[in-house]
Amino acid sequence: MIEDVSFSVPGDSGAELRVRAWRIDGGRPGPKVHLQAGIHADEIAGMLVLHELLPRLRDAAERGVLNGSVTVVPQANPFGIGQFRQGRILGRNHEATSRNFNRGFIASAAASGTLDNLTLWQKRLAELAASADIVLDLHTDDEALQYVYIHECFWPAAQDLAAALQTELAIIWEGDGDGAFEEVVIAPWLAEQRFAGRLVATVELRGQGDVSDALAQQDADGLYRFLGARGVVTDAGPLPEWNGVATPMGFMETVFAPAAGVLVFERELGEYLEAGERFARIISCPGDASSEHILRAPQSGLFATRYRDRLIPQGAIAGKFTGTVQSSTWSSGALDP
Structure with missing residues (x-):
């Protein structure tokens, strides 16, 4: 079953902005997965990766090889994607308030009453992912190796993600940051101290200019292999060996x-x-x-x-x-x- 779980929020002009999202349910027990890209709207690679992956997941559901459900949000930020100035997209910070789009999610998720548009967007996005067992937030750096950013409670179990994507680096973090999206997901899990079968990670898909069909297909293949390793799909290939480097964030x-x-x-x-x-x-x-x-x-x-x-x-x-x-x-x- 494919369900449209899109939502709308008011933009800076007051006009409604749409966040397109789809939930593919295999109709069989299994993990709940949330995949999203473009919280920082100038980080484009993940949008193309999820564009490539979405039809494969639909096909997996139709063929009966999808367990659980996968929610896909290929372009999560409707504010930043429209912030073009002098020919360049300014998608990291909200132009009207200078707020980093990927900060303050914990406060926004807890907010109530009449909310400003950016807080409402963060709250709705957090709610969309709240029931998931596995959450991957796709980003890019300026120019970079492929790497993953993972809380210490998921390491080394999350080596399957690093192996599937063949990342060169895993950065392991602990403690509190500034309320990035993955922190709002992990907060209740930390309170419960229950991590089995769960994962939230930021995936850095190289650099901002690394957008191509070849790389998108490679990364979509990697995400599909990872879903296979977690029992979400049953027709994925085996994981390759991981030969990357894992380092604590404080060592960077x-x-x-x-x-x-x-x-x-x-x-x-x-x-x-x-x-x-x-x-x-x-x-x-x-x-x-x-x-x-x-x-x-x-x-x-x-x-x-x-x-x-x-x-x-x-x-x-x-x-x-x-x-x-x-x-x-x-x-x-x-x-x-």
């Missing part, structure tokens, strides 16, 4: 741009650097050789993410690395601002 090293200028990367994503090795330089004043700033790896580890544009403002994140010990700059909270 973030290198900020010490100055604005032309950003030149000298090493590639996925390379292993020793502590102190240079990976990039920033030329603050082209033509002046003394204006170059050398960026170095803070400790030995994988070059995991990097800034997408090649003109960087001061203070922006130039790159992130895995580490083997806790970062000297770690102060808890979310990995990104």
